[in-house]
Amino acid sequence: MRVVIADDHKLILDGLRRALEDDGGFEVVGQTQTGTEVISLVSETKPDLVVLDVRMPQMDGLACLDEIKGRFPDVKVVMLSASTSQDLVDTALRRGASAYVIKSIDPTDLPATLRQAAAGTVISAVGTAETAAPGAKAAGLTDREVEILGALSRGLSNDQIAKELWVTQQTVKFHLTNVYRKLGVRNRAEALRKAFQLGFVESPLYADDD
Incomplete structure (x- = not known):
């Protein structure tokens, strides 16, 4: 471009x-x-x-x-x-x-x-x-990080998220690493549970992969 x-x-x-x-x-x-x-x-x-x-x-x-x-x-x-x-x-x-x-x-x-x-x-x-939800803002998450968490809660894979957001899989992984650090969790399942508890994803879809 x-x-x-x-x-x-x-x-x-x-x-x-x-x-x-x-x-x-x-x-x-x-x-x-x-x-x-x-x-x-x-x-x-x-x-x-x-x-x-x-x-x-x-x-x-x-x-x-x-x-x-x-x-x-x-x-x-x-x-x-x-x-x-x-x-x-x-x-x-x-x-x-x-x-x-x-x-x-x-x-x-x-x-x-x-x-x-x-x-x-x-x-x-x-x-x-x-523009981020109050719980997300308190956790220090950016709009993009919240967007990726929302995509995870819909069951999307890293590859699917990358295609939906027009970014590379490496960028998705980079954001997820930051999300895990900010939320004090180790993987996406724990991140989704925490995000659900904080109120900025509607449904915690407990995925087991990282």
Whole structure:
């Protein structure tokens, strides 16, 4: 997937590029720290998707979003921001963004989010702990970790979860390892029992495999 990335902080740009290149399924065809350069980059490189910071000098992300959707309607746009304001999320999605990603997102979750956005799935705020269930938040679990626990409670295997969430099996195992550590358990059966007790899965399907 061909991607243009734009953020006014070089550290964020470098992190985005590294996360996408490490995944192996993306080619970063352009990057910039200013809003005014985004449109020319999109015109020159013809990307499939643009990852766009909301706050940028010279031309902010929402203005860039309007310009991209007006001139290049087939290009998907994912907004990136440190803000969790619901008004800002709603505004970005209403104006044509395919996803709104909080900068606190786990870098390993970013490629899957971009794939979902490119596939036409409109996503709300991704990467904010506020959307997790209270018990999950207290346990320190991320939205993605809760999502994987929910998939486990439906009886899905690691391979099935990977396909459903558009991630690799290795990524699923990575998240499960973190879940086990945070919940103080040793395997998925114990994790599901604990998640059920804490109230963020509806049914504990006691699987015996790890």
